Amino acid sequence: MRELPKTAQAVIVGGGIVGCSTAYHLAKLGWDVVLLERKKLTSGTTFHAAGLVGQLRSSANITQLLGYSVDLYKRLEEETGQATGWKMNGGLRLACNQERWTEVQRQATTAHSFGLDMQLLTPKEAQDLWPLMQVDDVVGAAFLPSDGQANPSDITLSLAKGAKMAGAQIFEDTKVLSVDVEKGIIKGIETSQGRIECAVVVACCGQWTREFAKSVGVNVPLVSMQHQYVVTEPIPGVPKNLPTLRDPDRLTYYKEEVGGLVMGGYEANPLSWAEDGIPKGFHYSLLGSNYEHFEPLMELSLGRVPALETAGIKELINGPESFTPDGNLIMGEAPELKNFYVNAGFNAFGIAAGGGAGMALAQWIAKGEPPFDLWPVDIRRFGAPHFDSDWIRTRTTEAYAKHYTMAWPSEEHESGRPCRKSPLYEYLKADGAVFGEKLGWERPNWYADIAQGEEQRDIYTFARPNWHTPVGREHAAARSSAVLFDQTSFAKFTLKGPDAVDALSWIAANDVDKPIGTLIYTQMLNDHGGIECDLTCVRVAEDKYYIVTGTGFATHDFDWISRNIPKAMNVQLVDVTSAYSVLSLMGPKAREILECVTRDDVSNESFQFAQARKIGIAGCPVNALRVTYVGELGWELHLPVEYASTVYAALHEAGREFGLRNAGYRAIETLRLEKGYRAWGSDIGPDHTPEEAGLGWAVKLQKNTAFKGRSAIEQQRSHGIKKMLATFVADGDIILSGRETIYRDGVRVGWLSSGGFGHTLQKSIGLGYVRNAEGVDADFVLSGEYELEVATHRVPCTVHLSPLYDPRMTRVKA
Known part of the structure; x- marks a missing residue:
């Protein structure tokens, strides 16, 4: 066996597709990389993956990440000489009822917003592409020509070869024994073959990641779930270029495999695995085939593909894979330990995401920041409830079961609740509160009028939901009398110490050096001027601030602030949320x-x-x-x-x-849309600057004070911007939920970042960026004629750069 190097810049732990992709991209960035695999490459879970490669997600940047995978897989075999099994044969998605068809139409609009050519087909057109299926119950289908499939092991070995060609060193049969950490600093890794001095460790261990990360105090919320699919013998009439097929109403997916089919799915009663730990020596291993558990999926598939009834079955593969509580992968630098990175929890789309995830994390490691906003997959989206394995398993089981169910607007998870409760929980419940959940907190979304017979529960639909009228009542009360919101779930910190003013002045874009008793609304920026945090600070003493931010951003914002306090400064950041x-x-x-x-x-x-x-x-x-x-x-x-x-x-x-009444978070949403208030994570984030978001007034450029991101904002002020946030108003019958495509003078210029209904205006409202490579200003935005694509249909709308509602002037714009 080759001798391990004594040192490396980064050690990647795990030799599946994600580890090899991360090594490939990090080596290409010039890093000295060592990848360690305890057994053989692909022997964990990659070798038994189904290999479908789809691209569309609800986030533009995650869609971009998956699109990068496709671009990489197209060229990888030519680059390395190693076969990948890549076929860009397109992907079909079926709709078998009217609500699913609405969902598919909205997905097609999202695809168009993000620049993907998703085509809507009739049942006959879909059958022409996939002749083995019967389409008697099909309402319509969507086809994405750039989707495809790959051989998971081949593509991983190709990435490994490319990594070696770029200088990475890969060692199989090398088990990591421990990570050496001294005073919060990574010093090296102890392995079964010796020690490697390194400053960066990257955990790409799939379902083993949680246990490995736990050894250094890092929490990675994922668990192992059983996932089965059947592989058939060759079936007459199966062409080599058969598109992948997803049939969510029957909970199943299909791809061509050596003239036969692979068929799997996501059952409503999934089975977890290894609840007491993954057995030692588990590699190149499968679980016992569970025919009884797979039978309902098989029966559903026979109604779609009758040929399966007589097809020979090669095998029923049951392989465990890592899944997460929200169905998204986990990526980024751990908030608990500097230079410990995670790339794991791929929820059975590791092949689709592997190329892009490796690229994104490699850039994150090399440059100290992600290449674009990756908040939907950022490890810092998790928090207090995600330390308990039982809670994680309960929620993840629900997420797995919902993989192919309808993705309703505003849908809430039901499992693992209630977890964190305000002291007022029972009072609010008795008053008709219908709760949602964020970061484990129960939060009142709206209030049912129980005396009038309103059901105290969400009834989901793509039309106006059952909470539309109750939220309208709360909205009207806020505008005419008064409402009370329980916002106990807000994340709350104190920043205290002799250098509190100087530290916060560096991190915050607005002027926080204000008199005691002043409240300051501010963003916190990255070096590109992008908005990393959006919060309020209160000067409570000469040496102390009280900081309030959104519920879901507790881990993220605490981490951002703490990491950006200049090292020489004497200041302490404390989370006081629960107090x-x-x-x-x-x-x-x-x-x-x-x-x-x-x-x-x-x-x-x-x-x-x-x-x-x-x-x-x-x-x-x-x-x-x-x-x-x-x-x-x-x-x-x-x-x-x-x-x-x-x-x-x-x-x-x-x-x-x-006339005071209780009100919930859904009323907050409708009210803030009428005022054009921005929401971090949708309307603003690391890819948006205050200048672009209309928040330049909250940046202290008039003061000669250094702060993080200042030079980027100064440059934008000098050279202009290429996108600008605006408000769009459509007829009240149009339902906006975000990601609808924006057209200016017939040209696609962006998409809505958020959408909803304004009960004062009785109109539908959306926020979104108008983009133009040649530059954007107010005149450009306001001079165009606008349309929104909603579920593939274009509707006229008006555009605004100022609030639609102003209580001081009792002004309402139509």
């Missing part, structure tokens, strides 16, 4: 209600917008922040959790005569 409840009192009657419960002066003259002050309510110390995300007068009331029920009761008692 405080938040009640947001919003609406034109908010002040009158607040005056009934506190002796403190909350008049506009005394308590102005963007100020924070401690006030007393019913014997409780309350940090009142005058701020709004709904476009009305209001306060966020932050208070220790033990006081929550007391303050809640006092507010409702005082608010009864003013």
Whole structure:
């Protein structure tokens, strides 16, 4: 056996398609890379993957990542001389009922938004492409010509060869024993063949990743699930160029294999595996075929492909694969340990994602940042609930079972709930709250009128849902009287120390060196000016700030802030989320209600917008922040959790005569759309700058203060921008949910980043970027004639760069 090198820049652990792809791309970037595989390349789970390569996802950047895989697989065999089995034979997706057809039409529009040529076909046209199937129940189909399939082992070996050609070293039969970490710094790896000094470790271990990462204190939320597919003998009439086929209403997929078919699927009652740990020595291994469990899928498939009834069966493959709680892969630098990277949890689309995931993580490692916004797959999207393996398994089982079910707008997971609850949970439930969940927190989405017989549950549809009218009531109350939102789930941090001002001034784009009691809305930028965080900071003392951000961004934002505190500065960041409840009192009657419960002066003259002050309510110390995300007068009331029920009761008692009512997060969404308020993760993120998002006013360029991202913003101010966020308004009958295609003067210029309904306007509203390679300004945006493609149909719309609703002027734009 070759001797291990003594040192390397990066050690990749795992020799499946993802590990080999990461090594390939990192070596091509000039890095000294060593890949270690405990047994043989592909011997974990790659060797038994089905090998379908689809591209479309709900995120433009994840679609781009998968598209990169296709581009790579097209050229890889020529580059390396190693066969890949790549065939770009296209991919079909069937719809067998009207709701599925609506979903497919919306998927086609998403594809068009992202530049993919997804074509809608009649049942007969689909059958012409896939002659073995019967189409009596098919309403329509979508065809993506650039989808395809590959041989998983061949493509992995080709990537490995390419990695070696670029200078990477690959060692099989080399088990990692431990990672050497001293005072939070990676020093090296101990293996069965010796030690390698290195500063970077990359975990690409598939279903073994969770246990490996746990050894260094890193949490990777994935579990092993059993996944079965059948391989047939050759079937007459199966052409070599047969497209891949997905039949979600029958929970099944198909691809051609040596003149026969591979057929698998995602059953509604999936089986997990290795709940007590993966057996030692498990490699090139399969699980026992479970014919009884596979039989329902087989029966469903026979109605689509009758030839399967008489086809010879080569084998029923049952291979475990890693799945995650939300069905997305896990990528990025671990928040718990610097220079420990993860590329795992591929949910049975590791072949489709492998090329792009390797490229993206390699660039992340080499450049210290991802090549584009990868938030949907970022490891930092997880948090407190994701440490418990039982919770992960429960949620992941649900996610697996939903792989081919309808992807409804605003659909919530049901498993593993309730997990994290506000002290007011039971009160809100009794008032008709219908809860959603984010990062384990139960959050009221809307309130049913139980007395009037409204069902206290979500009923999903592509039409107007059952919560449309109740949310309209809450929306109207926010505009005319007052509402109370329980936003206890907000992530909350304190930043304290002698250098707190200087540290936050470097990280924040807005001016945070303000008097005590000032609330500052700010972005935090990367070196390209992209928005990494969008939050509020309160100066509570000379050396202390209170920071509030969105529920789902708790891990991400804490990690971003902590990593960007300059090393020499004396400051501590502490997560205090669980210590405080938040009640947001919003609406034109908010002040009158607040005056009934506190002796403190909350008049506009005394308590102005963007100020924070401690006030007393019913014997409780309350940090009142005058701020709004709904476009009305209001306060966020932050208070220790033990006081929550007391303050809640006092507010409702005082608010009864003013028409105060509880309201939920779906009303927040409709209200913020009318004001054009941005949401991180959809409207703004690392790929968008404040200049592009219309937030340049919140950047302190007028002060001669250095801050991260300043030079990029200055350059944009000088040279202009190529995309600009705008608001689009369509007829109220049009349902917008995001990712609808934007056309300006008949030319595709972007897509909606978010969409919904404005109950004040009684119109459908969307936010999205207008893009133009030659540059964009306000005149360009406002001078065009616009249409939106909604479920493949174009509808006229109007465009706006200012808020649609302004309570100070009682102005509503149509």
